Amino acid sequence: MFSQVAPQTKVRNMTSAAETGMTGIIAAVFTPLTPEGEINLPVIEPYIDYLSKKQNVKSIFVNGTTGESMSLSVAERKALAEEWCLKAKGNMDQVVVHVGCMSLKDSQELAEHAAQIGADGIAVISPSFFKPSTADDLKEYLRQVAIKAPTVPFYYYHVPSVTGVKVPVRDLLHDIEKLIPSFKGVKFSGSDLMDFGQCVSHSRPHWSLVYGVDEQLISGLAMGATGAVGSTYNYIGSYMKEMMAAYESCDQLQARAIQFKLQELICFSMKIGFDLGVNKQLMSDVSGLDLGPPRLPLTRPTPEHAKAILQKYLSLFGYCPFA
Numbered sequence: 001m002f003s004q005v006a007p008q009t010k011v012r013n014m015t016s017a018a019e020t021g022m023t024g025i026i027a028a029v030f031t032p033l034t035p036e037g038e039i040n041l042p043v044i045e046p047y048i049d050y051l052s053k054k055q056n057v058k059s060i061f062v063n064g065t066t067g068e069s070m071s072l073s074v075a076e077r078k079a080l081a082e083e084w085c086l087k088a089k090g091n092m093d094q095v096v097v098h099v100g101c102m103s104l105k106d107s108q109e110l111a112e113h114a115a116q117i118g119a120d121g122i123a124v125i126s127p128s129f130f131k132p133s134t135a136d137d138l139k140e141y142l143r144q145v146a147i148k149a150p151t152v153p154f155y156y157y158h159v160p161s162v163t164g165v166k167v168p169v170r171d172l173l174h175d176i177e178k179l180i181p182s183f184k185g186v187k188f189s190g191s192d193l194m195d196f197g198q199c200v201s202h203s204r205p206h207w208s209l210v211y212g213v214d215e216q217l218i219s220g221l222a223m224g225a226t227g228a229v230g231s232t233y234n235y236i237g238s239y240m241k242e243m244m245a246a247y248e249s250c251d252q253l254q255a256r257a258i259q260f261k262l263q264e265l266i267c268f269s270m271k272i273g274f275d276l277g278v279n280k281q282l283m284s285d286v287s288g289l290d291l292g293p294p295r296l297p298l299t300r301p302t303p304e305h306a307k308a309i310l311q312k313y314l315s316l317f318g319y320c321p322f323a
């Protein structure tokens with residue numbers, strides 16, 4: 001029953017990092033800011049150290065939703081991508097840089113830059129102010145970004161709850177390599193598991209199909225996800241690695257038990273309010289890294305709010321890894 005997932009994972013594990021694509025547990029990193037709201041590059045080195053040593057997470061997704069990319073300037077995104085790539089060298093297997101923007105020109109500039117700094121992959125979210133209305137329009141947009149970094153593995157980042165772009169990803173994949181030869185897969189952060197399943201069943205063996213709704217990753221694995229990218233893997237990466245290992249060894253009970261713990265945390269947090277500001281604060285509290293506030297219009301949670309969520313985290317996951 002699980003033979004469709006396991007062999008692919010094993011084959012990928014035997015290849016070099018550059019060839020593996022997006023597999024396993026990948027943390028979508030937060031962007032450290034100073035109390036004044038400026039990017040805080042010196043936190044990046046200890047952040048990578050924390051992920052690799054305390055969370056056993058060896059791949060990162062930079063400047064994504066969690067990284068507040070759409071609230072950052074192009075210059076800030078370049079400086080961040082450079083620092084993440086530099087400090088990840090020798091410590092991380094994969095650094096994928098998100099280069100999606102509202103303007104095609106900005107995305108192209110960031111794609112070119114990501115190629116120059118040696119990113120292992122680039123991902124692009126659909127523009128969402130003016131939205132593409134057809135799969136062909138979206139594909140053409142993606143093509144015009146990808147051609148600026150033709151040798152860098154290219155991933156489409158589907159996040160319909162944020163962008164409102166509902167183009168089925170399965171339609172996008174049709175003949176996509178003819179248009180985008182560097183195409184290597186999808187980061188699928190939607191809950192339409194039929195569309196995700198269709199993507200997997202029509203994917204090529206060298207593509208990565210990573211799932212991005214952390215609280216239902218187990219369902220993504222059932223559909224054949226090659227890995228997972230998410231914000232919560234910053235602070236429960238080691239648990240979710242265990243979850244994936246349990247799933248791959250057919251220990252459904254253990255895999256589900258870990259998944260349910262994450263659901264408890266997310267459900268609790270959603271009841272009292274769970275946005276990027278809250279999520280970022282939880283990571284600061286769990287890791288001991290000072291990631292600072294989110295950028296406006298997002299704000300920090302009150303200390304009581306943050307404390308309630310930290311306590312819930314500790315009651316479920318039992319320890320504060322940095323303490």
Ligand SMILES: CC(=O)N[C@H](C=O)[C@@H](O)[C@H](O)[C@H](O)CO
Pocket residue numbers: 028065066159161162189212213214215229230231232266
């Ligand atoms: C919309 C969004 O930001 N999704 C993230 C990644 O794609 C997830 O990692 C969520 O933050 C996570 O699943 C918690 O809901």
Ligand SMILES: CC(=O)C(=O)O
Pocket residue numbers: 028029061063064065066067189212229230231
């Ligand atoms: C969660 C995720 O993948 C992102 O922050 O972009």
